[in-house]
Amino acid sequence: MEAYFIAIGIIALIYVILSLGLTLQYGLTGLINFGHVGFFAIGAYTSALLALKGVPLVFSFAAAAALAGLAAWPIGLVSLRLRDDYFAIVTLGFSEVVRIVITSERWLTNGVQGVPGIPRLYDSLGGSVAQLAVLVTVLAVTLVGVWIIRRIAGSPFGRLIEAIRDNEEAVQALGKDPARFKIQVLVVGAALAGIAGAFYAHYITYIVPDQFIPLVTFYVWMAIIMGGVGRVSGAIVGTAILMLFLEGSRFLRDIVPGVSEVDMASVRIGAVGLLLVLFIMYRPQGLMGDYTKR
Amino acid sequence: MSLEIHDISKAFGGFRALDGVRLTIETGSLFGIIGPNGAGKSTLFSVVSGFARADEGQIRLDGQPLDSLSPPARARAGMVRTFQVPREFRHLTVRENLMAAAPKQTGESLLGLFFRPGRVREEEGAIAERVNQTIRFLKLGAVADQPSGKLSGGQKKLLELGRALMVEPRLILLDEPFAGVNPVLIGEIMERIAELNTRGIGFVIIEHDLEALTRLVPELAVMDRGKVLAQGAPQAVLDDPLVREAYLGGVS
Numbered sequence: 001m002e003a004y005f006i007a008i009g010i011i012a013l014i015y016v017i018l019s020l021g022l023t024l025q026y027g028l029t030g031l032i033n034f035g036h037v038g039f040f041a042i043g044a045y046t047s048a049l050l051a052l053k054g055v056p057l058v059f060s061f062a063a064a065a066a067l068a069g070l071a072a073w074p075i076g077l078v079s080l081r082l083r084d085d086y087f088a089i090v091t092l093g094f095s096e097v098v099r100i101v102i103t104s105e106r107w108l109t110n111g112v113q114g115v116p117g118i119p120r121l122y123d124s125l126g127g128s129v130a131q132l133a134v135l136v137t138v139l140a141v142t143l144v145g146v147w148i149i150r151r152i153a154g155s156p157f158g159r160l161i162e163a164i165r166d167n168e169e170a171v172q173a174l175g176k177d178p179a180r181f182k183i184q185v186l187v188v189g190a191a192l193a194g195i196a197g198a199f200y201a202h203y204i205t206y207i208v209p210d211q212f213i214p215l216v217t218f219y220v221w222m223a224i225i226m227g228g229v230g231r232v233s234g235a236i237v238g239t240a241i242l243m244l245f246l247e248g249s250r251f252l253r254d255i256v257p258g259v260s261e262v263d264m265a266s267v268r269i270g271a272v273g274l275l276l277v278l279f280i281m282y283r284p285q286g287l288m289g290d291y292t293k294r
Numbered sequence: 295m296s297l298e299i300h301d302i303s304k305a306f307g308g309f310r311a312l313d314g315v316r317l318t319i320e321t322g323s324l325f326g327i328i329g330p331n332g333a334g335k336s337t338l339f340s341v342v343s344g345f346a347r348a349d350e351g352q353i354r355l356d357g358q359p360l361d362s363l364s365p366p367a368r369a370r371a372g373m374v375r376t377f378q379v380p381r382e383f384r385h386l387t388v389r390e391n392l393m394a395a396a397p398k399q400t401g402e403s404l405l406g407l408f409f410r411p412g413r414v415r416e417e418e419g420a421i422a423e424r425v426n427q428t429i430r431f432l433k434l435g436a437v438a439d440q441p442s443g444k445l446s447g448g449q450k451k452l453l454e455l456g457r458a459l460m461v462e463p464r465l466i467l468l469d470e471p472f473a474g475v476n477p478v479l480i481g482e483i484m485e486r487i488a489e490l491n492t493r494g495i496g497f498v499i500i501e502h503d504l505e506a507l508t509r510l511v512p513e514l515a516v517m518d519r520g521k522v523l524a525q526g527a528p529q530a531v532l533d534d535p536l537v538r539e540a541y542l543g544g545v546s
Contacts, residue, residue, distance in 0.1 A: 156393070156401030156414065163383040163394045170381035173343065174395045174461055175369030176402075184404055291385050 006131045010203055012243040013138040017196040018220045019227075019235035020145045021189030026221075027230030027291060028153060029185045030165030032088040035075075036220055038095030039068040039190040041212035043197025045102060045109060048118040048207055057121060061198045068194025069187045071098075076183035095214060103209040114208030121202050138199055145192055150232050152188075161185055162230075162291070215269075219246075222272065226279045228286030237287050245272050295321045295356050297342070297373070297465060297498070302351035303520075304334075304341055311337040312348070313520035321356060321465050321496045324487070326507045326514030326528070328500075330540065333517040335500045336378055339467050343375040344368045355465070370397070374458040375467040378500075380450035384443025388434055388453055391442050392425040393418075395460035428456045432486060448475035452483060465496040472503045484510050508532070516540070 018036060025031045043064035050060035075094055082090060102109045109115065122133040152158050163171050164178045171178050201207050219242060227238020249268040252259075259267060285292065297319045304312040312334045319325045327335050340346035342353055344365040353360045360368050369375075383391050399421070400406035401414035429438050432452045437445055442453055451471050458466045471487070472480045480503070487497055487510065501507040507514065508528040515525040518540040524531045531537055 152404070152407070155407050156399045156418065157404060157407050159386065159390055159394045160402050162386055163391075166383040166385055167381040169345065169365075170377070170383065170457075171394075172345075172365040173369060173375050173377070173381075174457060175366045175374070175397060177364070177366045181402075188404070 003128060003131060006128075006135050008243060008247055009135050010131075010138055010199075012239055013135075013142045014196045014199050014203070015220065015223060015239045015242065016142050016236055017138075017145050017192055017199070018216075019223050019239050020142075020149050020232065021192035021196075022220050022224050023230065023232060023235045024149055024152065024161075024192075025185055025189040027224060027234070028158060028165065029161040029182060030084070031182060031185065032084055033091045033186070033189065034088045034214070034217055034221075035091030035093070035095035035098075036189075036193055037212050037214060037216040038091075038098040039071060039193035040197040040200070040216060041095070041098050041102060041209075042068045042071050043194030044201035044207050044212070045115070045197075046194070047198035048115050048201040049108070051119050051202070052115070052117070057119070057202065061195060064194040064198035065191040066194075068197065069191035072186040072190035073183065076179075076186045080179045080182050092214060092217075095212075095217060099209050099212050102212070109209075112209060114206060115201075116206045118201050118205045118207065120205060134199075134203060141195065141199070145195075146232055146236075148188075153232070157181070165291075219272075222276050224286075225276065226286055228288035228290045230291030231286075231288050234286050234288040234290065241275075241287070242272070245275055295464075297321060297356075297496075298352075298354040299338070299342065300352045300354070302338070302341055302348045302353065304337055304346060304348050310520050312341065315351070315517070315520070315522055317515055317522060317525065319496075319498055322491075322494055323496050323513065324491050324511040325496070325498045326501060326511035327498065327517060328502070328504060328507060328514060329517035329523075332519075334520040335517055336469055337520075338517070339375055339469055339500065343373070343467060345375075369461060369463070372464040373467065374461045374463040374465075376451075376454040376458055376469055376471070378469040378473070380447070380454050382442035382445065382450050382453055385441055387440060388438050388442050388445070389422075389425055389429070391453055392428055392456050392460050393421055395457040396421040396424065397461055424460065428459055431459075432456050433482065447473075448479040448483075451475055452479075452486075455483070455486070459490070459495075463495070465498065468497055468499045470500055470502060472501060472506050480506055504532075 018040060022033065022036055025033045046067045047060040047064040050063055051057055103111055120130065121137060122130040125133055160176060161181050164181060168178050223238035223242045224235055226241050228234030246268060249271045252267065299315055299317040302312050302315045315338060329335050337346065341348045344363060355371055355373055358371060360371065363371065383394065400410055400417055407414060429435055434449065434452060437449060445453065471483055484506065491497060499507065499511065513526065514528055514531055516523045516531055516537045523536045523540055524534040
């Protein structure tokens with residue numbers, strides 16, 4: 001049971017790191033990024049493949065962050081001229097392109113068969129001690145992420161990206177170039193997603209393209225909407241609610257009779273969907289309140 | 295030292311919003327632009343500030359051609375515009391709106407933010423001081439820490455003026471600063487503009503409120519259907535038969 005909670009904790013923290021990126025991009029800047037999972041995938045594959053080539057994990061993690069961040073750069077340049085809704089579509093398309101490239105470039109990624117045998121963190125410690133060490137490490141990285149996002153949110157940079165969210169043309173009229181800020185926000189958020197991906201790969205130890213479907217992006221969106229958009233506390237609380245439901249609904253099987261294992265997967269997604277609908281109907285600002293309630 | 299608007303034309307489909315507009319405006323002056331709805335006044339501001347591209351013509355500010363510059367670059371060149379419908383950063387407080395407008399902030403670069411925190415703090419202190427002065431000057435003290443989205447129309451107009459001032463421009467383009475503002479506040483905004491002008495800041499003001507405008511500016515231009523009909527002292531311009539025909543509907 002203890003191992004189970006540690007496992008949930010690790011996955012939850014990985015989602016928190018993803019949520020922090022989206023909090024910066026959407027909550028503070030208003031960028032509708034529907035392709036978050038693409039950067040997560042780039043991070044996962046980068047670190048996994050480098051580690052299998054013998055690169056020390058410290059460097060493979062750094063490379064995961066760097067490559068995911070770098071991938072956000074051209075997306076930013078191309079799509080910052082687009083209106084919000086088009087930007088959303090472009091990012092969604094980007095994440096699907098990433099998944100398809102991973103699926104088809106078999107020489108690099110082993111295609112649909114995926115990459116097995118990815119080295120674990122702290123493998124030499126063995127068993128539950130290693131698990132605990134991983135949890136502590138992810139927690140430490142999450143806390144650094146929280147610190148970075150909070151520092152940005154409370155700074156002149158944060159003030160300006162919130163101004164961009166509220167009115168981009170007015171920002172231009174004051175002599176500041178919104179594109180410069182948006183690109184930085186995209187890169188930082190993507191780098192965080194890349195790190196989350198690396199943790200995921202080395203924790204699961206086996207990655208396939210099907211793990212990086214848009215549903216992951218939308219789980220992260222659900223987390224920040226339920227927690228409260230534009231708040232770091234919202235990202236954390238929202239992820240907690242999401243995990244509670246995703247994991248909690250696992251046990252529904254024992255209570256609800258006559259539902260097969262396969263059907264249960266759909267029931268879980270349905271349950272989380274219903275939860276989101278209820279949130280939007282009765283608490284649209286999220287549990288912690290969003291940026292409109294200051 | 296002047297803003298030169300040289301033969302600017304701009305069409306939206308078949309509609310010629312601006313049709314060979316030519317104006318020379320002294321940068322330190324108070325200059326009014328009047329005209330009926332659809333005359334092209336706001337379009338002229340959009341073209342001058344770079345938010346819309348002119349089909350033809352050139353714009354220079356103190357001799358510097360602006361035509362290839364982006365809107366932010368034009369603002370940095372010393373010319374800031376406001377909008378007809380106020381565009382406050384509605385979830386930020388009045389104070390934060392003004393702080394965000396201050397130019398050249400080290401804390402607006404991520405590198406500066408994380409590697410030069412001391413300098414960022416120092417600058418924030420200095421900006422906060424300037425913001426306090428601006429808040430006092432515009433008498434926004436009572437609402438300084440409220441979200442700007444909750445302000446009245448007139449207060450939003452004042453906030454837009456304040457944000458423009460924070461940029462420290464030589465010339466401010468005001469788009470209907472008195473629209474939807476109660477008469478008491480209009481008087482106050484006019485006083486502020488006149489006072490700022492004595493400090494050397496120029497204003498070009500689009501306005502429907504003819505009476506208010508003629509009290510404020512020594513010179514104005516009348517536009518109609520994308521053209522400048524007349525330019526000069528208010529009374530002379532208003533007596534112009536062409537202007538009476540177009541703007542006052544030919545009432546004699």
